[in-house]
Amino acid sequence: MHEVYAKSILSAKNGMNLYRGCSHGCIYCDSRSTCYQMNHPFSDIEIKINAPELLEQALKKKRKRCMIGTGSMCDPYLHLEKEYELTRKCLALIDHYNFGVSLLTKSDLILRDLDLLKSIHRKSKCVVQMTITTYDEALCKIIEPNVCTTKRRFEVLNILKEEGIPTIVWMTPLLPFINDTRENIENILAGCVQANVYGILLFDIGLTLRDGNREYFYKNLDTYFPGLKEKYIASYGNAYEVASPNRKELLLLIQNTCKAHGIICDPAALFTYMNTYEDKQAGTQLSLFDL
Ligand code: SF4
Numbered sequence: 644m645h646e647v648y649a650k651s652i653l654s655a656k657n658g659m660n661l662y663r664g665c666s667h668g669c670i671y672c673d674s675r676s677t678c679y680q681m682n683h684p685f686s687d688i689e690i691k692i693n694a695p696e697l698l699e700q701a702l703k704k705k706r707k708r709c710m711i712g713t714g715s716m717c718d719p720y721l722h723l724e725k726e727y728e729l730t731r732k733c734l735a736l737i738d739h740y741n742f743g744v745s746l747l748t749k750s751d752l753i754l755r756d757l758d759l760l761k762s763i764h765r766k767s768k769c770v771v772q773m774t775i776t777t778y779d780e781a782l783c784k785i786i787e788p789n790v791c792t793t794k795r796r797f798e799v800l801n802i803l804k805e806e807g808i809p810t811i812v813w814m815t816p817l818l819p820f821i822n823d824t825r826e827n828i829e830n831i832l833a834g835c836v837q838a839n840v841y842g843i844l845l846f847d848i849g850l851t852l853r854d855g856n857r858e859y860f861y862k863n864l865d866t867y868f869p870g871l872k873e874k875y876i877a878s879y880g881n882a883y884e885v886a887s888p889n890r891k892e893l894l895l896l897i898q899n900t901c902k903a904h905g906i907i908c909d910p911a912a913l914f915t916y917m918n919t920y921e922d923k924q925a926g927t928q929l930s931l932f933d934l
Pocket residue numbers: 664665666667668669671672673674675716717718749
């Protein structure tokens with residue numbers, strides 16, 4: 644790991660990454676792709692130690708409050724966060740200045756900040772997104788090795804449900820010939836229904852592979868699924884989009900289950916929800932697109 648002083652923290656769409664790189668070790672990680680031009684090894688995590696100061700300056704300058712997003716490129720609850728507390732400090736600022744937040748994580752460390760999440764949601768909106776790709780605990784330890792497993796993630800979702808915090812499950816990626824099975828999807832869906840999630844987010848049944856993440860993924864296939872790399876190469880060549888042969892059946896299963904239980908699965912509707920600021924104190928809503 645190495646510390647840096649960042650020049651800015653909020654993107655044009657009000658997203659922020661407090662760290663760069665990730666220690667969770669997911670074998671399919673897209674953030675490893677060379678197109679992101681990370682100038683340090685992925686596991687040598689960059690820590691933007693002045694992120695809270697930069698965020699406070701940015702929030703003070705905003706003419707209108709909005710939703711702040713984090714977690715798109717790296718998990719805001721890395722193990723390092725226990726020591727650095729950058730996510731917690733930024734949540735405290737978001738709470739103090741009455742902004743909203745949406746976070747994407749795979750870690751139960753988010754429960755440490757439940758007090759802030761609840762406070763933000765009382766005044767505005769807090770949405771927690773959690774990635775869940777496999778119901779099989781042993782498989783989860785292989786494909787997402789350094790973070791809590793699915794069982795614990797569902798416990799987190801159920802705690803958030805009890806606390807009234809809306810949740811969205813990213814059911815992606817689903818890896819062809821590994822976790823793209825009806826049994827896996829049915830079990831994840833059952834967990835989502837029980838946790839009363841607001842939405843399930845996925846674009847297709849499959850994964851994306853490009854330079855950087857393809858090599859890492861194939862290396863792990865050779866280690867944990869001997870022979871599967873050759874099957875991928877024969878089936879997909881160098882394709883960016885790697886779709887499951889079961890995609891039609893599984894997409895229908897997900898859509899029908901979501902419809903039956905009132906779970907939103909339209910990605911555009913979910914992104915609009917996550918980007919729309921709510922001022923519960925004033926009773927108004929303000930979308931990202933109004934800014
Ligand atoms: S949590 Fe996300 S960023 Fe981190 S290794 Fe897994 S896929 Fe990559």
